[in-house]
Amino acid sequence: MEKISAIVVRTMGEKLIFIAATIRKDFWSWFVISFSFTAIYYMVLMLGLIIRFDSLPNYVNAYGWIDNVRTIIQSTPSITDTLIIINDEWIFEVGFMNYDFGTGISEWSLFLAPTKILGVFLLGLLIATNYLLLRPKNRVCNDVRARTSVTASGFGALCVALASITMSWVVCCSTPTWVVGLAMMGLGVSTSLWLEPMGVWVNLLGFGVLLIAILSAAERNRSSFTD
Amino acid sequence: MLNRKQLVSIVSVMAVCAVNAHAEKIRIAVGHQSMCTDTYTAGIVVKELKLLEKYLPTSGKYETAEYDVSWSDYSSGGPITNQMMANKLNFGVMGDYPLIVNGAKFQATDSLRTKYVAGTGYNLKGSGNAIVVPVDSDIYSIEELRGKSVSVPVGSAAWGMLLKGMRDTGIKTSEYNLKNQSPAVGAANIAANKIDAHGDFCPWSELMEFRGTGRKIYDGSETGVPYLHGVVVREDFADQYPEIVTAFIKAVYEAGEWIREDPVRAVDLMEKWTGVEKEVLYIYFSQGGHLTLDPTIKPQWVDALKFNHGVLVQEKSIPVLDFDEWITEDYLKAAYSDLGKDYQMEKDSVVDPAIENSKLPMEIWHSREGISSYASIDEFLIAIDQFRKTGAKLNATYVYDIETGLKLFGKTAFFVKTDSGFTTFLRKPDADKFALEKSGTVMDIESALATLSS
Structure with missing residues (x-):
């Protein structure tokens, strides 16, 4: 048993060393891909809102994130609650205000929440890692494993991307939530709102699958076990 | 050397500085909805008339308190809960529906809670919510919506009303085809x-x-489920400053009194504050209007909230x-006591428009x-007819x-002669049913006016 464990640990260690070496070799590409992914992600969300609602944004709001987080920390006794609330704390909002009735109603908006941005950036890092590992010059796994890794990576990325959406729509109770994305894509609002509490699990599933995809891509092809 | 007078002055200045240094700054932040009429007595009216400031405590531990009162306007209750x-x-x-989500979301946390401390107003049978069709539509009843496209802001009280109305009518x-549309989009589509x-x-x-x-x-009153609005407060704030919560409820009470005193003046000002037409607001806030301004929490309201929670x-x-943990009448009772009002009497009093409005006169709003x-x-x-001439x-x-x-616009009512x-x-x-029974004729207001000259 000890021998088997030692083999597993060594294999995992080897993989991690290989992944780190691959990133180090192409660090700037890795970083630029991740950063670009984050920027593109939010641009796509914005574009999605503009196309879906056929209206350009007409207002922006900036929020004092640091002060707000300080207030949350000071006034929330439970650490778990504090983290959950901070996770939803936004810094910037851009959206469309309908002034046909009363003093105006925010029809839709896109919120930027630092923790969510960080999550999307992390997603970008994982995608970039997988991309670097599967580049022909770095690739060590066989074709089947590479294809599986790409598919799994895509699925994981989709889960995280969906669960990281911070759009709000007045018909979805005007709060920024990931299920607005589902509702906008045509899923019934009731069903979407019913799915809302599952956001954390969708996120975890996505990151889990991505990590497995990366480790799988770092698995050496048996025939290449020469060094 | 300082003389006695100078010494007294210096000590006085130092004392004032010391007091100011210890003056507690109390931040009071209120989230309200200027596009939801039933919230006005705890929202826009209290804000604009500065009624909260009027009742904020200034003695005892509040003697040196500095208040920082701020108001934020939202288009629905969801973001208020988040904030x-x-x-x-x-x-x-x-x-009612967002209130329940508020209480439930807070109770789902480990350490935070809100308290439902007061109502703002109600309609016993559920008026305020309604189903509307385009003015030229040939649909005249909810039964005719079978096979049609109906939109509603999902998650709102109107959505609850629609679900119940359809269910009661036997429409699965x-x-x-249920569509999710915001009020503004729905109104534009109509x-x-x-x-x-x-x-x-x-x-x-x-x-x-x-x-x-x-x-x-279809009017919400046909569901028979009361439609109500209310005030929630963070429990930690209420525990720390119970007198401020009481002050808030006193302000809500006075806002109601102010509206009842002169509804026309009230809706005129409310139109300026909210942008909602005064003629529309009058249908809510006038005598016989849809809304009964009453902050008390009645057992029927708790039952209605429990029903809504089920939905x-x-x-x-x-x-x-947990409704028992969430709802408290303590602050209401304290506020009524301070104002010299009988809480129990008002709590026991329920306005049923079908009875109360039966003898009320028709009204014409002449622009001048x-x-x-x-x-x-x-x-x-x-x-x-004479005015028109x-x-x-x-x-x-x-x-x-x-x-x-229910109070109706004359131009949308059906007249039976x-x-x-x-x-x-x-x-x-x-x-139609009434006309059949009484051998009458159904007509709109224009036809009814035409009968005067025939």
Whole structure:
């Protein structure tokens, strides 16, 4: 048993060393891909809102994130609650205000929440890692494993991307939530709102699958076990 | 050397500085909704008349307190709850469904809670929510919505009303196409005839009727579930500053008194504050209006909230809510006691429009001369006819539905002419039935006016 464990640990260690070496070799590409992914992600969300609602944004709001987080920390006794609330704390909002009735109603908006941005950036890092590992010059796994890794990576990325959406729509109770994305894509609002509490699990599933995809891509092809 | 006078001055200045250094700055942040009429007595009216400031405590531990009162306007209750969670708001004013979500979401946390401390107003049977069709539509009852497209802001009180109304009528969810539309989008689609029907909360239905784009076919009162709004406050804030919560409720009470004292003055100012037309607001806030301003928490309200929670659990999987822990009347009782009012008496009093409004006069809102009242519909029609002959501009006319006692715009009511005169109805099927029984004729206001000259 000890021998088997030692083999597993060594294999995992080897993989991690290989992944780190691959990133180090192409660090700037890795970083630029991740950063670009984050920027593109939010641009796509914005574009999605503009196309879906056929209206350009007409207002922006900036929020004092640091002060707000300080207030949350000071006034929330439970650490778990504090983290959950901070996770939803936004810094910037851009959206469309309908002034046909009363003093105006925010029809839709896109919120930027630092923790969510960080999550999307992390997603970008994982995608970039997988991309670097599967580049022909770095690739060590066989074709089947590479294809599986790409598919799994895509699925994981989709889960995280969906669960990281911070759009709000007045018909979805005007709060920024990931299920607005589902509702906008045509899923019934009731069903979407019913799915809302599952956001954390969708996120975890996505990151889990991505990590497995990366480790799988770092698995050496048996025939290449020469060094 | 300092003389005695100089010494006293220096000590006084130092004392003032010391007091100021210890003055506690109390931040009071309120989230309200200026596009939801039923919240006005705890929102826009209290804000604009500075009623909270009037009642804020200034003695005892508050002697040196400095208050920082701020108001934030939202288009729905959801974001108010989020902001309360982050402690950016202490108080939240919202409708029944969002209130329940607020209480349940807070109770789902480990360490935070809100308290439901007061109501703002109610309609016993559920008026305020309604289903509207385009004004030229040939749909006149909820039964006719089978197979049609109906939109509603999902998650709102109007959505709950729509679900119950359809269920009560025997229409399954598979038998109509439910769409999710915001009030503004729904109203625009009704105006453009792009949707068969739209369900919404106050004051959207009346807004569409007043603008001449929509016609009500179903009123929330037909569900029989009370429609109410209320005030929630973060428990930590209420524990720390109970006197401020009491002060807030006193302000809510005075806001109600101020409206009752002169509804025309009130709606005139409210129009300036909110942008909602005063003629629409009048249908809510005048005598006989949809809304009974009353902050008390009645057992019927708790039952209604429990019913609504059941709907939300089924449709949105929201967390459980311990109503006993959430609802408290302590602050209400303290406020009523301070104001010298009898809480129990007001709590026991329930206004049923079908009874209370049965003897109320019809009204005409003349753009220059204001509002005049008429005991009978015949007199009311004659007056309109005379005003028209003088070329006078009439802002709005109001009658009552004989079935529910609801106040209606004259231009959207169905008039039934019988041997004993005119009777008015909200729904055409009711008017048809009455006409059949009494051998009368159903007509709109223009036809009713035409009968005067024939």
